[in-house]
Amino acid sequence: MTTSAFSPTFPPATREEMLRLGWDRLDVILVTGDAYIDSPFIGTAVIARVLLDAGYRVGVIPQPDTASGRDITRLGEPLLFWGVSGGCLDAMVANITASGKRRRQDDLTPGGINNRRPDRAVIVYANLIRRYFKSTAPIVLGGIEASLRRISHYDAVSDSVRRSILFDAKADLLAYGMAEKTVLKIASILRADGDISALRTVRGICYVSRDLPEPVPEFPEPDGVLPDHSAAARDKGEFTRMFRLFYANADPMTARRLCQRQDTRYLVQNPPQSPLSSAELDRIHELPYAREVHPCHRNDGPVRALDTIRFALVAHRGCYGECRFCAITVHQGRHVVSRSEDSIVREAAAFTAHPLFKGIISDVGGPTANMYGMECRKKQRDGACVDRGCLFPDVCPGMPVRHDRQLRLLERLRTLPGVRRVFIASGIRYDLILKDRKHGERYLEEILRHHVSGQLKIAPEHVDAGVLNRMGKPGQEVLEAFIRLFTHLKRKKALDGFLTYYFMAAHPGCTQADMAGLRAFAEKKLHLLPEQTQIFTPTPATWSTLMYHTGRDPFTEETIFVERDRAARERQKAAVTPARSERPKRRSPRRRKGQGTL
Numbered sequence: 001m002t003t004s005a006f007s008p009t010f011p012p013a014t015r016e017e018m019l020r021l022g023w024d025r026l027d028v029i030l031v032t033g034d035a036y037i038d039s040p041f042i043g044t045a046v047i048a049r050v051l052l053d054a055g056y057r058v059g060v061i062p063q064p065d066t067a068s069g070r071d072i073t074r075l076g077e078p079l080l081f082w083g084v085s086g087g088c089l090d091a092m093v094a095n096i097t098a099s100g101k102r103r104r105q106d107d108l109t110p111g112g113i114n115n116r117r118p119d120r121a122v123i124v125y126a127n128l129i130r131r132y133f134k135s136t137a138p139i140v141l142g143g144i145e146a147s148l149r150r151i152s153h154y155d156a157v158s159d160s161v162r163r164s165i166l167f168d169a170k171a172d173l174l175a176y177g178m179a180e181k182t183v184l185k186i187a188s189i190l191r192a193d194g195d196i197s198a199l200r201t202v203r204g205i206c207y208v209s210r211d212l213p214e215p216v217p218e219f220p221e222p223d224g225v226l227p228d229h230s231a232a233a234r235d236k237g238e239f240t241r242m243f244r245l246f247y248a249n250a251d252p253m254t255a256r257r258l259c260q261r262q263d264t265r266y267l268v269q270n271p272p273q274s275p276l277s278s279a280e281l282d283r284i285h286e287l288p289y290a291r292e293v294h295p296c297h298r299n300d301g302p303v304r305a306l307d308t309i310r311f312a313l314v315a316h317r318g319c320y321g322e323c324r325f326c327a328i329t330v331h332q333g334r335h336v337v338s339r340s341e342d343s344i345v346r347e348a349a350a351f352t353a354h355p356l357f358k359g360i361i362s363d364v365g366g367p368t369a370n371m372y373g374m375e376c377r378k379k380q381r382d383g384a385c386v387d388r389g390c391l392f393p394d395v396c397p398g399m400p401v402r403h404d405r406q407l408r409l410l411e412r413l414r415t416l417p418g419v420r421r422v423f424i425a426s427g428i429r430y431d432l433i434l435k436d437r438k439h440g441e442r443y444l445e446e447i448l449r450h451h452v453s454g455q456l457k458i459a460p461e462h463v464d465a466g467v468l469n470r471m472g473k474p475g476q477e478v479l480e481a482f483i484r485l486f487t488h489l490k491r492k493k494a495l496d497g498f499l500t501y502y503f504m505a506a507h508p509g510c511t512q513a514d515m516a517g518l519r520a521f522a523e524k525k526l527h528l529l530p531e532q533t534q535i536f537t538p539t540p541a542t543w544s545t546l547m548y549h550t551g552r553d554p555f556t557e558e559t560i561f562v563e564r565d566r567a568a569r570e571r572q573k574a575a576v577t578p579a580r581s582e583r584p585k586r587r588s589p590r591r592r593k594g595q596g597t598l
Helices: 015-020 043-053 091-095 121-132 143-148 180-193 196-201 229-234 236-248 278-285 305-309 341-351 377-382 404-414 430-435 440-451 465-471 476-493 512-526 543-550 566-574
Strands: 028-032 058-062 081-085 139-142 153-155 160-162 173-175 205-209 258-261 266-269 312-314 363-365 455-461 498-505 532-535
Touching: 028 043, 043 058, 043 081, 043 143, 043 180, 043 278, 081 121, 081 143, 081 180, 121 139, 121 143, 139 143, 139 180, 143 173, 153 543, 160 229, 173 180, 180 196, 196 205, 229 236, 229 258, 236 258, 236 543, 278 341, 312 341, 341 404, 363 404, 404 440, 430 440, 430 476, 440 476, 455 476, 465 543, 476 512, 498 512, 498 566, 512 566, 532 566
Parallel strands: 028 058, 028 081, 081 139, 139 173, 312 363, 455 498, 498 532
Antiparallel strands: 153 160, 173 205, 205 266, 258 266
């Protein structure tokens, strides 16, 4: 796309852009490990737009050169604070595979070569700022890397328990979770009096204290004291106790303030920020994003991630699935907040004015596409239940499982003038489809007919009961029931298409024999070998990583097998992944007049 064809406006990334806006100094400078994509799918872009919308002068420094001050100094020093993020992924996950190899590609780096994001990017960027700005404005960490590493945590790359990233980065504050409200509060307080100590009652932050904090009216419950870092690093039982207390205080309705001694000082984590309202989420997603890569990357090559998110829609945030290998619970939270249908339709209608829009909306979803419009009223009022999950071991009877709201939304989107196809690329929980007796079958038919192209992707992850229990996933019988419904619907409605299955190898508790059982099931029941199998990656702040580190199931206290050998982990994957000679040649699905390709 050329500038002459379409000239979006970006928050500035260069001094020349600042001066064109008439700004001699910025209030906030955001530093990120990703290329600068101005999109509601990119956390740094969202924070920049939210601050701009509130009247702050904001600039962005993407993927700064860490060997010099060329990039980090180009916007000067902010008046209020620096915001530092590793990007949309934890840097160690972005850089290192589950088998311990360096990743060669990075879809969030111009040109696609993984050569711009440093390991432990948050720490590196914070130290880079300190190198060139000695006594500078406060440094505030944010994004998923900071969020997941905010307390003492197991780090798989070093095979060690590391202290809070706030201490290693020598930063002033850490804003965890989806931090729009938190960042606005930080900016407001710093603008009013500049006193960083005044931030200590802000929800959603962590800070360093020389002593245990005094009680404050804002957090009336007694503080939770986590085991010291030294104890958690030395003793796996203490690490487990620490994680239990941490996870139990992840819900904004019920969480207490937490404290953990890290060295001679304490990490203090205030309770999580309250979820956004639907109206607040609407406003954020209707801000004037350019939906383009910033011109500062123009000569560096394409950023592949843009292809999948430019014309995609976020319908909601949060996930109550609580898969135990997934970090969404401690980052986005268990509360699902859905946007209004009108807001989503307005955003989609705006796509049609973009010169590159070809009538295809690539996704309508969130962490799980079919959680849109579904949330437990009791949870919204009192917080998440402490004695059971929303979907595991089965779908809670109190969860109002209805797909009618999403059905209405999808119909409105696909009938918009200028829109030819609307796809769902986000994951779908098939147990929710089965639970919805009134609308589930119709929902499945509608997405097969209109919203997938040839294949419906589902993620059973495994079929062994023990492995599934440790993953927090529904049992094999639920998968088989869904396959029966899918097959019945195809025959009844004369629909083409097939299911694509995502599985996981080497999850804690999974053995080579379990993978052999999965292969036998796939050959006998699915009549295929799954091509989409990933090796479990231990990421901070998940139950599965706790199991990987301790070798115990924290829910049963059993000692479990954990495959740590890299070659053996690869063998687990190879047990079910077909060799090239075994991969079937799929015929092209037939097209039917008036309906999508299935």
